[in-house]
Amino acid sequence: MSSVIRPYGDTTGDGMVQVSFTLPMAHDKKAEGAALQLAAKMGLDPAMLVHAKQMGDGFTFFVVYGRVNHLVEPDKVQVVERDFPLLSAKEVNTAVKLKMRRKLSVVGATIGTDAHTVGIDAILNVKGIAGEKGLEYYRELKVVNLGAQVTVPELVEAARKEKADAVLVSQVVTQRDAHLHNTREMSAAFREAMPAAKRPLLIVGGPRFDELMAGDLGVDRVFGRGTTPSEVASYLVHRLVTQKAATVK
The missing domain is CATH 3.40.50.280 (Cobalamin-binding domain)
Incomplete structure (x- = not known):
């Protein structure tokens, strides 16, 4: 059976993650609500808005912090390993x-x-x-x-x-x-x-x-x-x- 892990935020295995994104909305209370709505649809529950800043005309950058229930299975991760020696x-x-x-x-x-x-x-x-x-x-x-x-x-x-x-x-x-x-x-x-x-x-x-x-x-x-x-x-x-x-x- 594959081992599983969860994201780490405040305590081991608490599932807390931080994500950032931009919405095409001017920065106001409604924009902040929209950011939290998106975070909830992404699976963050509960989601907390930790940063919001207007980026030009009609765009706002957000940072949201919250818990996800998804698990990570390291044994199933696929990567390209270096298959050649590192030379001087x-x-x-x-x-x-x-x-x-x-x-x-x-x-x-x-x-x-x-x-x-x-x-x-x-x-x-x-x-x-x-x-x-x-x-x-x-x-x-x-x-x-x-x-x-x-x-x-x-x-x-x-x-x-x-x-x-x-x-x-x-x-x-x-x-x-x-x-x-x-x-x-x-x-x-x-x-x-x-x-x-x-x-x-x-x-x-x-x-x-x-x-x-x-x-x-x-x-x-x-x-x-x-x-x-x-x-x-x-x-x-x-x-x-x-x-x-x-x-x-």
Whole structure:
């Protein structure tokens, strides 16, 4: 039998949770009542309004605290576990140099109308993130960062020109599932433009992606929130160096 747990708020197993949301209503007593009504329909009982603030004209942001009766079954949780070793920059460089005997080519971009480059820059740029160097720091990796608002045809052409081993795409904008539509368009374009044997590894990342959706999106890997450059570099070595060497044998 699976073990079950409940959310923790004030005391163990009390089921208390805190949620936040915005309603298209000016801040007044009726708006607060609407927020509590929504919380009740979400299963919070009792629900307490702990914060309300008007956000521009006709919108109010709420934070609600309350008890839920839902149980969590940890044994049934599905996640994508890291199935490759985490390598240092030196180990990545050594593996690429010895096995590929050339530089590993990486092309990165933010596609569609998404103008956010923080994510792709954190992975690719030398400065990296949180004190960890980006892929440009790895001497055996050739990195081309196309920046923001790159069209899918431009990305495919750049990958072909650079003879990319891997294409990294970052997506932050999620309105109307734009990140999912853009990713599916991108993967379909690569499948149409290149035979499977010559197609680069397709990797997407962003804070709103579900890491379990790689197959549905037509990509090889999905990286979520908190991914570091060393994780991406290690994955590239795992797929493009280690696995290929094992296949050849």
